[in-house]
Amino acid sequence: MNNINWFPGHIAKAINELKTKLSLVDVVVELKDARIPLSSSYLELDKIIGSKPHLIVLNKADLADNFMVKKFIEYFKNTFNANILTTSSHNHSDVKTIVDAILKLAKPQIEKLVSRGLNPRPARVMIIGMPNVGKSSFINKLVKKAKTKTGAKAGVTRQLSWIRINPKLDLLDTPGIIPIKLENQLSAIKLASVNGVSENAYSHEFVASELLKILYDKYPNELKSFYNIDDDNLSIDLQMIAKSRNLLIKNANPNIERAAFMVLNDFRNAKIGKFTLDDVPE
Ligand SMILES: Nc1nc2c(ncn2[C@@H]2O[C@H](COP(=O)(O)OP(=O)(O)OP(=O)(O)O)[C@@H](O)[C@H]2O)c(=O)[nH]1
Numbered sequence: 242m243n244n245i246n247w248f249p250g251h252i253a254k255a256i257n258e259l260k261t262k263l264s265l266v267d268v269v270v271e272l273k274d275a276r277i278p279l280s281s282s283y284l285e286l287d288k289i290i291g292s293k294p295h296l297i298v299l300n301k302a303d304l305a306d307n308f309m310v311k312k313f314i315e316y317f318k319n320t321f322n323a324n325i326l327t328t329s330s331h332n333h334s335d336v337k338t339i340v341d342a343i344l345k346l347a348k349p350q351i352e353k354l355v356s357r358g359l360n361p362r363p364a365r366v367m368i369i370g371m372p373n374v375g376k377s378s379f380i381n382k383l384v385k386k387a388k389t390k391t392g393a394k395a396g397v398t399r400q401l402s403w404i405r406i407n408p409k410l411d412l413l414d415t416p417g418i419i420p421i422k423l424e425n426q427l428s429a430i431k432l433a434s435v436n437g438v439s440e441n442a443y444s445h446e447f448v449a450s451e452l453l454k455i456l457y458d459k460y461p462n463e464l465k466s467f468y469n470i471d472d473d474n475l476s477i478d479l480q481m482i483a484k485s486r487n488l489l490i491k492n493a494n495p496n497i498e499r500a501a502f503m504v505l506n507d508f509r510n511a512k513i514g515k516f517t518l519d520d521v522p523e
Pocket residue numbers: 300301302303304328329330331370371372373374375376377378379418
C-alpha cells in the first residue's frame with residue numbers, strides 16, 4: 242500500500258458537527274501538532290470558524306524542534322496576525338497563561354452583551370483539533386482543578402455539558418474533531434508519522450521509508466548517529482537500519498517490517514531527537 246487512504250464521506254458529517262458546536266462558543270482554541278504546524282492544519286478551517294476569535298495552540302512542543310517552533314510562532318503571528326501559544330500536555334504551569342489568553346479574546350463579546358443591557362456571563366470556549374493532537378489531554382489539563390460541570394445551557398443541545406474553569410470561563414467538555422483531508426500525500430505522510438491517521442489506512446513500511454527521507458533531509462547527523470549508520474552514506478533506508486539494529490529474519494535477511502515499526506516509534510517518542518517535519522514558508 243504505497244499511499245495513504247482517506248474517506249471523503251466522513252468529512253461532511255464531521256464538519257457539520259463542528260459547526261453546530263462552534264455556534265455555541267465565544268472563542269475557539271485550535272490545537273495543532275508542533276511537529277507539523279502546517280500539515281496538521283485544515284485549509285478551509287477559517288471559513289468554518291468565520292470571525293470568531295481563534296487561539297492557536299501548538300501542542301506536543303516537548304517532541305518538536307524548539308528552534309522551528311519559535312520560527313513557526315513568528316510566521317503565524319506575522320502572516321496571519323494569529324493569536325498563538327505553544328504548550329505540551331505534561332506542562333501544567335502555563336494553564337493561567339492559556340486561560341488569560343482565552344479570556345482576553347472573549348472580552349469584546351461579553352462586553353457587547355453588557356452594552357445591550359444583558360447580564361455578563363462566563364465566556365464559552367471549545368477545543369478543536371485533528372485526531373490524536375492532544376485535545377483530551379489539553380482539556381484535562383485545563384479542568385484539573387475545576388471539576389464542576391455546569392450542565393446544559395438554555396437553548397443549547399442537551400447532550401453537551403460545560404465545565405466551569407473559573408468564574409469567567411466555561412469550557413465545552415467534548416472537543417470538536419477537525420477531520421483530516423489527505424489530498425496532499427506529503428502532508429498525509431507527516432500526519433501518519435505523528436500518529437494522526439488511522440493505522441489501517443497505511444503501510445508502516447511505506448510511511449517509515451518516507452519519514453526517513455524527510456528526516457535525512459532535515460536532521461542527517463542525528464539520524465546517522467542514532468542508528469549507527471556510517472557517515473559516508475547519502476541516504477538511510479529501512480534495510481540499513483534493520484542491519485544496524487540486527488533485526489534479521491531467515492538467512493540473515495533484514496527484517497524491514499520490524500525496522501519500520503521501530504523507526505516510527507523512535508520518531509513518535511522523540512528518541513532520535515526533537516524534530517519538526519514542516520518548513521516555514523518563505
Ligand atoms: N509528548 C506528548 N504527548 C502528548 C501531548 N498531548 C497529548 N499527548 C499524547 O498524545 C496521545 C493523544 O492524546 P489525546 O489527548 O488522547 O488526543 P486527542 O486529540 O483527544 O485524540 P482523539 O480523541 O483520538 O482525537 C496520547 O498518547 C497523549 O498522552 C503532549 O503535549 N506531549
